[in-house]
Amino acid sequence: MECSNGHATVPSDRYFMRLLAYASPQKEGDLERAIHAIKKDNKYVEVPDYDMFPAQGWDPLFRDAGIKPEDKRGEDSGIEERERSKMCIKKLESLLSPPAAFFQGHLAGELPSIVDAIGCTPLVRLSRIAAAAGCACQLLGKCEYLSAGGSVKDRIARGMITTAEADGLLADGAAIIEPTSGNTGIGLALVAAVKGYRSVAVMPMKMSAEKHSIMNALGATILRTPTKAAWNDQDSHIALSIRLQNEMNAQNKVKKEAYAKCDGVGTKADARQPACILDQYRNVANPASHFFGTGAELLHQCGTKLDMVVICAGTGGTLTGIGKRIKLALPECLVVGVDPVGSILADPTETPGKPYLVEGIGYDFVPTVLDRDVTDFWIKVTDAEGLLCSRLLLKLEGMLVGGSAGSALAGTFKAIERMGWSDDPTKRIALILPDGSRNYTSKFVSDEWMADKGFLEPMALHRQYPEYKSLTIQSLELPRLRFVSAHIPLVEAAAQLMKSPQRFLVVVDTTAAQAEAEKDGVPLAHLLGTVSQKGLLMALGDMPNDTTIETIAETDTPVYNKATPLSRVAQSLELRSFILVESDGVVNAAVGADQLLQAFIAKK
Known part of the structure; x- marks a missing residue:
């Protein structure tokens, strides 16, 4: 091996x-020229009326499906019309019917539930x-x-739950907890919804918002953990899952003992768990x-x-x-x-x-x-x-x-x-x-996201912002950037954000925050990430208030030099509220939509 x-x-x-470029339509083709023309000249066009279904003469296509040659209906004068109808039906049937194999498969009949699909x-x-x-x-x-459920993980979700049931591990309405990158969580939430269990997905912050929304719609509870946490850290998705399972089972034990005292009878041995980590990392299923x-x-x-x-x-x-x-x-x-x-x-x-x-x-x-x-x-x-x-x-x-x-x-x-x-x-x-x-859909499916990560050329994007091409970041008047230390807790970070004219936080290591932030900026090597207002708000809802701000800092905010055209900055701002600016390796400013709009107005 x-x-x-x-x-x-x-x-x-x-x-x-190069293969992707080959697969993509040429921007200078007839389609693009036509789109450009209709944007310039809004010519009048005749929009057709939509007639009612009966007026189309389509009824024989549906009424005569399965007609046999020996069938006799009406006068002999209608034979030719019926023959044409039969030919049209036969053609459509051959083109549009399911393959013959479908009718022999398990999907040919009704299924007890979506789990069976x-x-x-x-x-x-x-x-x-x-x-x-x-x-x-x-x-x-x-x-x-x-x-x-949309992924290969559906299989193990069904497998782990059904084997746990067969082994008598799940109490009625048990909470199924799983550290997951999202797809296992979706599969478990789907199966749990059908079988009447609760599902809890614990996943790192980097996982897509789409996964979060789907699991939430399926009835799952979602807990998020820092992306940078190693698998065996105390703030990892695995550690948080174990902590939740232990707490729920401990509470259940106390409750059962209290009931037993009230009833005057001993607690009954029961191997079924009110909270269970099926643990895809170790489960033979x-x-x-x-x-x-x-x-x-x-x-x-x-x-x-x-x-x-x-x-x-x-x-x-x-x-x-x-x-x-x-x-x-x-x-x-x-x-x-x-x-x-x-x-x-x-x-x-x-x-x-x-x-x-x-x-x-x-x-x-x-x-x-x-x-x-x-x-x-x-x-x-x-x-x-x-x-x-x-x-x-x-x-x-x-x-x-x-x-x-x-x-x-x-x-x-x-x-x-x-x-x-x-x-x-x-x-x-x-x-x-x-x-x-x-x-x-908000990640690699998006051209803007792909270009932002450097996987597509900016010239491939739909919006090129020609009005900004002649301007660079150097042309903007930008306020001085403020920084926060990596080790301050979320609650203190929120207080500093409220006092600052900035609508975001720039997180740097403690040394830089103390010694260099008061100067003209911070060297790139000391930059740890950024936190938006929305990101901080969500973190306060998901994590303890004493969590350090470094834990939630996003590391993918672009840093552009002052020679960068504003057209490229505008493309980046389609995905976020601001970008950072560096000069000679020192981060010293940020650009948001406000500055770009001001530049546009000033140019006009």
Whole structure:
């Protein structure tokens, strides 16, 4: 088992960016020229009336469905019309009916609940992407994003709850608590809603707002923890989950003892828990759900003809379960693990790197459910490579996938190159597409977000702000920036924010705050992040008041130099309320929408 970043010819983020450019419509094409023309000249057009349905003469299409040649209706003079109707019906029926296989599958009848619609996802050829990349291999995507809850994690949510029920671990209406990156939380909330349990998802702040909103709508309680907290820190999502479970069970024990004293009878032994962490990191139902479910489906769908399967690793349950099932049936089939740069799953001897943007995969520890020996080798993938490939799946294959699906695709191309299979049309390679783009509409699905992170060129954005192109940050009159120390508590940070003319906080290390903030700015090396009014408000609702401000500081606020055009600043302000400004490596100002609007008015 080995880890590979590939060799010199392995595809890079620039390669995937070229593919994405190929997949994108040309901006100077006829469509763009026409749009530009209609914006300039609002010509009158005739808008048609919409007639009533009966006037269209469509009734025979629906009334005569299934008509037989021997059917006789009306006079002989209507035979020709009925024949034309029958021909039209037959054509539409052949074009629009479900495939015959549908009527033999379990979805052909009614299901007891949405839980029964989990899994059974299609395996789809990725022919257009393979052709665009010049790859002769047969690429097959297992569309886990089409599961009932929208991700591969639906399977383990159902599996962990049903096995806990079978083992008698869950009390009626129990609270199911889970440290999660979001998708497991969505799956658990979905199953819990059907089965009458409460669900609690504890997840880091970096996870998308879309996941938070979906879980909330499913009835889950959501607790957020600092993104930078290591897995074994006391303020991590794992530690907070354990703390909540212990507290709920302790309260329940006290309550039961009090009832027993009132009734004059002893407490009855009951193994069922009012609060339970199913723990996807250690629960055997995680890999088992994929061994007996996903892996078995994949083998059946590919007709046991498979040369490689590529799987991203998060908890590792998907990789372990599918990998073991594949190796059992097809020992020669390669199992490739994909790990984001910054994670240690591919090589646990590495020190965790800087935070990465792709959600749901990679960790700073090796979960129990990950059997690293199941892989033949590992591939490391950058954020740029993964997210650009997700956009490719959207644009070329019409697949509404999430970011980790792109990491799987990027890893697939790298693995194919490593094996020297690019020109071999006999090789069949399956990759798991874990979740959908529903969870990331404010992130990689957004052109503005991608450009802000440096994954797309700003020129690709819809709004170019030509009125600002001739102006730079240097042309603005900006007030002096104020800073706060990293170690002040949230309540004190709120007090300082209310006294400041700034609508945000710039967090620096304590030394810088004491010695340099009173000068002309703070060196970039001392900058720890920023906190918006909204971010501080939400943190006060989620965390203890004595939590330090550094804990919630956002590290992705752009820092531009004074030569940056205001058109680029305007594009950045579509995603946030301000950006920071540096001069000679010293952060000394910020720009918000107010300053840009003032510059626009002054220019006019």
